[in-house]
Amino acid sequence: MNVPLLIARRYFLSKKKRNIISIISNISMVGVAVGTMALIIVLSVFNGLEDLVRSLYGKSDPDLVITAVKGKSFELQAPLMTRLRATPGVHLVTEIIEDNALLQYRDRQMVVKMKGVSSNYYHQSNIDSAIVDGSHELHRDNLDYALLGAGVQHELSITLDNRFAPMRLLYPKAGKFRVSMDPDAYFTQKNILAGGVFLIEQRIDDSYIFVPLEFARNLLNYGNRRTALEVKVKTGQDVGDVKQAIKQRLGAGFKVLDSDEQHVSLLKAIKIEKMFVFITFAFILLIASINIFFSLSMLVIDKKKDMAVLMAMGAGRRTIRNIFLFEGAIVAQVGAITGLVLGVGICWLQQTFHIVSMGMATSVVDSYPVKMQLSDVVLTGVAIIFITISVSIRPALNASRLDVRDNL
Structure with a gap:
């Protein structure tokens, strides 16, 4: 039998x-419960945002992208493709030419990211499912078509399939030129129709347009060079x-x-924010747990005579110390379990019923994304154990140092 427990x-x-003492202990439990609940909820929201980013980019991102270590393009040779x-495991390879270009439509213009893709691109990407207007085809009726981001179309007020405009x-052409008023001396120009949005x-909608690979190669004069190869992995x-x-x-x-x-900066930013949020809420938990320190300190004063009797009956200083360590652990454990249950319950309700909305009409999702992970629960539990030991050890040591003769 564990006597201290x-x-x-x-x-x-x-x-x-x-x-x-009971009131302060109850306040401690409530503080730990609220802090634990908030920590679980916030960490789950960051997990949901991370998954949301992956799902959004997954519509256009390939499984793997191959680029040159030096320079923005490389020579594509037949042995390399072979x-x-x-x-093993490679299902499809798509050739990519991507660079900035100046897009003009009527009297408006803007710099866009032009991405030239080979004809098998739609077997590589799910971008056709993201088309909200027009057609996803880049070549039909012997004409080249471009796919526009919704932001690009809105910025330039582009009309789809307008053959008159x-x-x-x-x-820009490579090399040095004499001063001239003729833009043809400085730029290669090509016309193309808008086929879909x-x-x-x-970020993609406001800057990208997709065009056929041959169109991009001729405009940029890339010849046999490519900026990237996109690889689809076999199921x-x-x-x-x-x-x-x-x-x-x-x-x-x-x-x-x-x-x-491919999006290491964005995902790293989310992970760093999640880490700092965890540290911040851990400090909040620490502050909430300071009440445990006060309640234990008062309990030690209140139970001096009991401790002296136990020591007179043969209890060691370690036994006395463990009594108050266990007391702090029980208070923190009750609060932590309550907080975990509430936090997991609220996250489940949000996942199931989407109670809290984003509150923005332009948002890509209606409600805050939430994803619970076992690692967050474990990490929160470890933090609570560490905090509990930190705030309980001083009162427990004070109890173990009581003089028996002065308190009997």
């Missing part, structure tokens, strides 16, 4: 309701294993990026 439990359950397609894309994510294959196999086949001159690495 038994006595600690007795002290916890037998407190009188009007006892000031080695890549022969890599096509869009014009301009790209997509809505993926604001059931591990993306990490395929990534390592491609790296070995292509050598050190190429970078192979998976989905998270």
Whole structure:
């Protein structure tokens, strides 16, 4: 039988309701419960935001992207494509030419990210499911068409499939030129029709247009160069294993990026924010747990005679110390379990019934995204254990140092 735990439990359950020590202990439990609940909810919201980012970019992101280590483009040679397609797990390879270009429509213009894609792009990406107006086809009726982000279309007031007023894309020519008033001396220009509008994510919608690969190659004069190759992995294959196999086949001159690495800055920012939020709420939990320190200190004063009797009966200083450590642990545990149950319950309600909305008409989701993870619960539990020991150890040591003769 664990005597310190038994006595600690007795002290916890037998407190009188009007006892000031009992009131402070109850305040401690409520503080720990509220702090734990808030921590679980906030961490779950950050998990939901992280998954939301992945799902939004997943409509246009490939499984793997291959780019050059040096420079923004590389020479695409037949042996390279042969080695890549022969890599186990590779299902599809799409050629990409991407660069900034000046987009003109009637009397308006803006700089856009032009992405030229090969004809098999729609087997690679789910962007066709993000089309909100027009068609997803980039080539039909022997004409080239572009897909526009919703923000680009709105900025330039572009009309779809307007053959009387096509869009014009301009790209600077390489080399040095004499001063001239003729823009043809400085820019390569090509016309293209707007075929469809997509809505993926604001950063993409406000800056990207998709065009056929041949159109981009001719406008940019890229010849056999490409800025990237996008790889679709076979169903059931591990993306990490395929990534390592491609790296070995292509050598050190190429970078192979998976989905998270393609948006490493954004995902890292979310993780850093989540870490700082955890630290902040851990400090709040610490402040809430200071009441445990005060209640234990008062309990030590109140139970001096009991401790002296126990020591006179043969209880060691370690036993006395453990009584108050267990007492602090019980108070914190009751509050933590209550907070965990409330936090998990609120997150479940939000996941199931979408109670709290984003409150913005332009939001891509109606309610705050929430995702619970076991690691967050474990991390919160570890933090509470550490905080409880920190605030309980001083009163427990004071109790173990009581003089028996002075308190009998």
